[in-house]
Amino acid sequence: MRHIFLIAAAVALTGCAAGDHTHAGEGIEISNAHINPPLPGQTTGVAFMQLNNYGDDDRLLAVTSEASDRVELHTHLHEGGVMKMRRVDGIALPHDAAVELKPGSFHIMLYETKVTLGDEIVLTLDFENADDLTVVAPVVKRGEMTGGDADHGSHSGH
Numbered sequence: 001m002r003h004i005f006l007i008a009a010a011v012a013l014t015g016c017a018a019g020d021h022t023h024a025g026e027g028i029e030i031s032n033a034h035i036n037p038p039l040p041g042q043t044t045g046v047a048f049m050q051l052n053n054y055g056d057d058d059r060l061l062a063v064t065s066e067a068s069d070r071v072e073l074h075t076h077l078h079e080g081g082v083m084k085m086r087r088v089d090g091i092a093l094p095h096d097a098a099v100e101l102k103p104g105s106f107h108i109m110l111y112e113t114k115v116t117l118g119d120e121i122v123l124t125l126d127f128e129n130a131d132d133l134t135v136v137a138p139v140v141k142r143g144e145m146t147g148g149d150a151d152h153g154s155h156s157g158h
């Protein structure tokens with residue numbers, strides 16, 4: 001996990017020099033937020049969204065929701081030809097970046113959740129610099145709203 005954090009920090013440092021902008025805390029937009037419900041017999045949902053940061057460099061540090069007591073930020077990594085999920089300490093949101101949380105990449109895990117299709121779930125995003133943002137994420141079938149093909153069916157194992 002440590003090396004993931006370092007990579008993210010390095011990416012964040014490539015943004016604009018500090019002091020160039022005065023929009024810190026105001027520049028993050030969330031779009032296309034949605035949640036895939038747990039697979040039958042499982043209890044882990046997955047949330048996706050796009051984050052556009054028009055402000056200064058920032059990081060998504062955590063997400064909370066009434067729908068789950070345990071929400072984690074994850075990414076997928078290729079290791080020896082195998083896709084593996086890893087928890088990350090945060091997701092870098094450099095200035096002017098569009099970061100998409102999607103299958104096979106960054107995503108938000110909601111453990112022990114009971115969300116079902118049709119629910120609308122409030123997610124609260126905690127950023128390093130910007131104020132918290134809340135977003136309402138509809139619960140939709142896997143593959144809807146993303147065109148993604150990665151399968152999260154193996155998530156229940158951790």
Ligand SMILES: [Cu+2]
Pocket residue numbers: 074075085086107109155
């Ligand atoms: Cu995951």
